[in-house]
Amino acid sequence: MRDVAVISFAQAKNQRRVADLNEVEMLMPVTGQVLDQVGMTIDDIGFTCSGSSDYLAGVGFSFVSTLDGVGPWPPIQESHVEMDGAFALYEAWVKIQLGEIDTALVYCYSKSSPGDLPMVLTRQLDPYTVAPLWPDTVSLAALQARALIDAGRTTEPEMAEVAARSRRSALDNPNAQLAWDRPAGDLLTEDYHVAPLRKHDCAPITDGAAAVVLAAGDAARRRVERPAWIRGIDHRIEPMALGLRDLTVSASTRLAGEKAGVADGPVDVAELHAPFTHQELILREALGLVDHQNVNPSGGALSANPMLAAGLIRIGEVATRISSGEADRGVAHATSGPCLQQNLVCVLEGES
Amino acid sequence: MTAAASTPHSEGAPLAITLPASLQGVELVRSVRTPAQLDYQFTAGAATSRFLRGIAQKKILGERCPVCGKVYVPPRGACPRDGVPTSEQVELPHVGTVTSFCVVNVAFYGSSMELPYTSANILLDGSHLSLMHLIQEIPADQVRIGMRVEAVWVPDDELKPTLESIKWFRPTGEPDDVNVDIPGEDHGTGLGSWVGGVAPIDPRGTH
Numbered sequence A: 001m002r003d004v005a006v007i008s009f010a011q012a013k014n015q016r017r018v019a020d021l022n023e024v025e026m027l028m029p030v031t032g033q034v035l036d037q038v039g040m041t042i043d044d045i046g047f048t049c050s051g052s053s054d055y056l057a058g059v060g061f062s063f064v065s066t067l068d069g070v071g072p073w074p075p076i077q078e079s080h081v082e083m084d085g086a087f088a089l090y091e092a093w094v095k096i097q098l099g100e101i102d103t104a105l106v107y108c109y110s111k112s113s114p115g116d117l118p119m120v121l122t123r124q125l126d127p128y129t130v131a132p133l134w135p136d137t138v139s140l141a142a143l144q145a146r147a148l149i150d151a152g153r154t155t156e157p158e159m160a161e162v163a164a165r166s167r168r169s170a171l172d173n174p175n176a177q178l179a180w181d182r183p184a185g186d187l188l189t190e191d192y193h194v195a196p197l198r199k200h201d202c203a204p205i206t207d208g209a210a211a212v213v214l215a216a217g218d219a220a221r222r223r224v225e226r227p228a229w230i231r232g233i234d235h236r237i238e239p240m241a242l243g244l245r246d247l248t249v250s251a252s253t254r255l256a257g258e259k260a261g262v263a264d265g266p267v268d269v270a271e272l273h274a275p276f277t278h279q280e281l282i283l284r285e286a287l288g289l290v291d292h293q294n295v296n297p298s299g300g301a302l303s304a305n306p307m308l309a310a311g312l313i314r315i316g317e318v319a320t321r322i323s324s325g326e327a328d329r330g331v332a333h334a335t336s337g338p339c340l341q342q343n344l345v346c347v348l349e350g351e352s
Numbered sequence B: 001m002t003a004a005a006s007t008p009h010s011e012g013a014p015l016a017i018t019l020p021a022s023l024q025g026v027e028l029v030r031s032v033r034t035p036a037q038l039d040y041q042f043t044a045g046a047a048t049s050r051f052l053r054g055i056a057q058k059k060i061l062g063e064r065c066p067v068c069g070k071v072y073v074p075p076r077g078a079c080p081r082d083g084v085p086t087s088e089q090v091e092l093p094h095v096g097t098v099t100s101f102c103v104v105n106v107a108f109y110g111s112s113m114e115l116p117y118t119s120a121n122i123l124l125d126g127s128h129l130s131l132m133h134l135i136q137e138i139p140a141d142q143v144r145i146g147m148r149v150e151a152v153w154v155p156d157d158e159l160k161p162t163l164e165s166i167k168w169f170r171p172t173g174e175p176d177d178v179n180v181d182i183p184g185e186d187h188g189t190g191l192g193s194w195v196g197g198v199a200p201i202d203p204r205g206t207h
């Protein structure tokens, strides 16, 4: 295995709706910044991989016009996944492992605001028996939360604590969309949104973008003082049919966490991609972080959830804390699909 | 959904699925229709909005890259060579050269065009990106690469912020520009052999 590190990370300020700019205009400052920070241009990049979804844009092949923003002419080596940027990072990491290139640019973006997001996301469900019923994302997450409560593994007050802690942490995150300081007890006096979920249990709808630069070995050491080395990375998927899964556990996260080596050392910081409060609890259990004191210091997806980018942002948030010396070893997680269907776990570490 | 009752799952014994009595002998579902519609609020973006506002005033506004100087129309806000925002607006003439075309003989859903018609890439004078539009006022089989064309606009009181404010392009009658610089050809995209400005087929048949 080659040593590969995250050497730069940038994200747009997360907003409910970016009304005046199209996707490429929203993304360009982010890809510009992520390269500038390490004194690179697209000419220094061996491979570019992006993550976005035409379903969110409502435009076929939308990623092709967005590619203009990185300057792909003369032709560059490039790929795209219709997934979160964390999975694009995985593809780039594999490409670097092959040994032909030493650097990669990973970027991702989405505007969720042009469509009705919970309805748009029904299109990722089984197209024959489930999608025709248009079950929205929040309702499916509510079924999962109900199952977890019925199993005696969480309570509404515990979920409210996750919400309160996340939004309080987000006060220190200048890119957060939702940040406030309210006691969990207050939150419980509010009405249900989709029982047993209240509004505060759900991630906001966000327009945003993020980017990362990966570099191998000396190419990383040459450019930054303290690269955030990827010590393990793995992703796993569960069946599409919701009825085939035990929604109260995340088997795919557990397996990906084992393969990535989460338990092989101390965890100073963890960023978990949990768009709903109860999902953080499921993920903590799957990764052996039940009582961990430093989960989602950025505020997590509950404070800003740009689809297709919130997973890569988790990796970027951990990498930034390692590069700054604030943490030595951290865990980043990204999810995709309904009710935590697919999960990626990445272990990052700094050199002493 | 087709019954898998008789499908062998290996070379050995067939997979045994026993349907409940209520489902035995019922007609198989061979297909399902699940229509879906999603509505979106599309954002043209800053650069394309500037372009569309120009069109409503009967102006064609491209945007120039501050690094390489190329002019893009319609602008999308970025230079694909340099990955930087374009910001300087450039008013372009309504005249250009056909760089590629396609004669459409098959109707498609939503089109009200009379067949056959010609769709073409047109490089406006002073620009470096072809614009796609229709060619009319000439028989489809006479349209050719290098042909000089001009925009035909709707009446002034019908101008709107849409490319449909240009009805189509028509021949100007000028001599063909066989040296037209086809965007992309300088890097060998495999689209043709215009390398060095030599047309793959001389449009006048004298090559």
Ligand SMILES: [Zn+2]
Pocket (backbone or CB within 6 Å): B065, B066, B067, B068, B069, B070, B079, B080, B081, B082, B083
């Ligand atoms: Zn340029």
